[in-house]
Amino acid sequence: MILVGLTGGIGSGKSTVSSLLEDKGAVIIDADAIVREVQLPGSPVLAKLAEKFGAEVLASDGSLDRQAVANIVFTDPDALKVLNAIVHPAVGLEMNRRMIEQRTTNNVVILDIPLLTENPREGLQGKIVVDVPVEVQVERLTKFRGFDEADARARIGRQATREQRLETADFVLDNAGDLAALEPQIEKLWEWLKSLPQLPPDYEPVTPIPNAGPKTPDTKS
Numbered sequence: 198m199i200l201v202g203l204t205g206g207i208g209s210g211k212s213t214v215s216s217l218l219e220d221k222g223a224v225i226i227d228a229d230a231i232v233r234e235v236q237l238p239g240s241p242v243l244a245k246l247a248e249k250f251g252a253e254v255l256a257s258d259g260s261l262d263r264q265a266v267a268n269i270v271f272t273d274p275d276a277l278k279v280l281n282a283i284v285h286p287a288v289g290l291e292m293n294r295r296m297i298e299q300r301t302t303n304n305v306v307i308l309d310i311p312l313l314t315e316n317p318r319e320g321l322q323g324k325i326v327v328d329v330p331v332e333v334q335v336e337r338l339t340k341f342r343g344f345d346e347a348d349a350r351a352r353i354g355r356q357a358t359r360e361q362r363l364e365t366a367d368f369v370l371d372n373a374g375d376l377a378a379l380e381p382q383i384e385k386l387w388e389w390l391k392s393l394p395q396l397p398p399d400y401e402p403v404t405p406i407p408n409a410g411p412k413t414p415d416t417k418s
C-alpha cells in the first residue's frame with residue numbers, strides 16, 4: 198500500500214480530485230463520508246449523540262439532524278468536546294479498519310481529510326494539498342453549493358489558512374483553473390504517487406495528533 202493524505206479548504210475541490218484519482222485506480226478513504234456512515238440510524242454513535250444532546254438532534258426520520266448538532270456546538274465549546282469524543286474515535290477506528298484492509302495490497306490509498314492541517318496525522322507518505330485562492334472557494338461555494346457569501350467566508354475563516362496548508366504540502370494541486378487545467382496535474386500527481394515506496398504489509402495506522410485547531414463540524418448535505 199502507498200498511503201497519502203489529501204486535504205484542502207472547504208470547496209477547494211477535494212472530492213473532485215478524489216474522484217479523478219479513483220478513476221486512475223486509487224482507493225479513497227473519505228473521512229467526511231465515514232463521519233456520516235458512523236452516524237447512520239441504528240449506529241451506537243447516533244444513540245450516544247441522542248442520549249447526550251437529546252431528541253432535538255434527531256430528524257423526523259430518525260437520522261441525525263446535522264444542522265441541529267452544528268447549532269448546539271457552534272456556541273458551546275464543551276458540547277463540541279462531547280461531540281468530538283463520541284464521533285472521532287468511531288471515525289478513527291473505521292479509517293484504520295479500511296487502511297488495514299488495504300495494507301497487503303499494492304494500491305494507492307488516499308485519505309481524504311478536510312481538516313488534515315488542523316489535525317495532523319503521522320504515518321502518511323505525503324500530503325496532497327488542493328490549493329485555491331479564498332475568492333475561488335467563495336465563488337464555488339456560492340455558485341455550486343448554495344452557500345450565502347457570509348456563511349462561506351465564515352466557514353473558510355474557521356479553517357486553517359491557505360498558507361498554513363501549503364507549508365506542510367508535499368504535492369500541491371492548483372485548482373484555481375478549470376477542470377481541463379487540473380487533468381495534467383493529476384497525471385503528474387499519479388506518477389509521483391506511483392513512485393512512492395510500498396509500505397510494509399504489517400503497517401499499523403497511526404492515530405491523529407490532537408491539536409487545538411478549529412474543529413467545528415461543517416454540515417454538508
Ligand code: ATP
Binds near residue numbers: 206212229373
Ligand atoms: P468540501 O470541502 O465541501 O468537501 P471539496 O473540497 O470536496 O468540498 P468539491 O466538492 O470537489 O470540493 O468542489 C466544490 C465545487 O466546485 C463543486 O461543485 C465542484 O464541482 C466545483 N469544482 C471543483 N473543481 C472545479 C474546477 N476546477 N472548475 C470548476 N468547478 C470546480
